[in-house]
Amino acid sequence: MNVYSPNLELARMVLDSQPFSMYLGARLTAFGDGGATLELDIRDELRQQNGFVHGGVLSYAADNALTFAAGTVVGPAVLTAGYSIDYLRPARGEVLRAHAQVVRPGRTRVVCRCDLFTVDSEGNQTLCAVAQGTIAVAETALPEPVE
Template sequence: MAQFQPRDPEYAARVHASFALQHAMELIGARLMVVEPGFTEIHLPLKPEITQQHGYIHGGVVGMIADSAAGYAANTLTAADASVLTVEYKLNLVAPADGQHLVARGEVIKPGRTLIITRAEVFAIRDERSTLCAIMQQTIMVMHGKKERTA
């Protein structure tokens, strides 16, 4: 993992506060567990409400946590008065999301002033065994001077 210097010394608190505003993450039960410069990790426990017809966690939900993990990795490197928004992502589902929980790891590949390129990997964890189930590449747009809503 590349080493990046955050522009905001309070980046971790800002990212955690932003994640707390994500009602979609709350709805599915996702938790932001790791926040470091250019890297975040989101954990998602298995629950029946987020599974598909085979009992695996739905691919759309896998995409949600990959998008958020990589997006928040980008957000760790922005200025305090900026926010981020996904422009696009490409998700490959490489194995069923068949785990007792999922772990999404997002990281910055190339930071920029306006666009940040990121990637995420999502792992299904079952009985302490980790299986890669998705890989994502993403482009994030930095919105300078545009703070997030507060409630």
Template sequence: MGFVGAVMTHLAPGECTIELPYREELSQHHGYFHGGVIGMLADNAAGFAGYTLMPDAASVLTVEYKINLLAPAAGERMIAEGSVVRAGRNLVITRAEVFVARGDERIHCATMQQTLMTMHPA
């Protein structure tokens, strides 16, 4: 996340927010944030939200996610808000809502659902 300039701005049990300032290198041919960057930010925000509810000795692995791109991600920064839907012993279901900010306006540009696997120590 450091490579792209993303910053975690909120972390609490079952919650995580990550923000990313716009840079041309992160855009697609129309100048919007690229869909791959949107997916990466959503994956990390939801993944860290799930990880907060896992045992201390465990690690996390994304098993699956599905993302819907709802609107062009045209803005000054992107905000991904991850939260836990259900935390089980081995599987954790999360979601992320992704927004772009333009001035005082926030536009909902993507929504994602994710399955995480708790990697218990051997």
């Protein structure tokens, strides 16, 4: 029986300890019940040459959301084992939202899926990519972030 209890504030501290996440301005807006939602504001530096959000930014958001979702059921000692992403349409809008949900929690691996949306200024969501990932449960606790 799993005794881990998800904590949004602790999860936000973990996200805030990632320099790249801070650069992107990523924030966790939901964490618990087998799911996690990560958001970031879309700004010009995150776009590719055609004005769409760069695929690497969508990939980052999927990777982190998948891992945080897994962490809601097995705790913080998790690492991405692998994931795939399918880009469905160009990402444009005000906010990128990645919502991941656990599909199957296991003892050593957690399978999750993620839907990535762009949100416009009126709050309308458009699905732009989907991802699926396998998250490894680390055998030992991960080291504390260095401040």
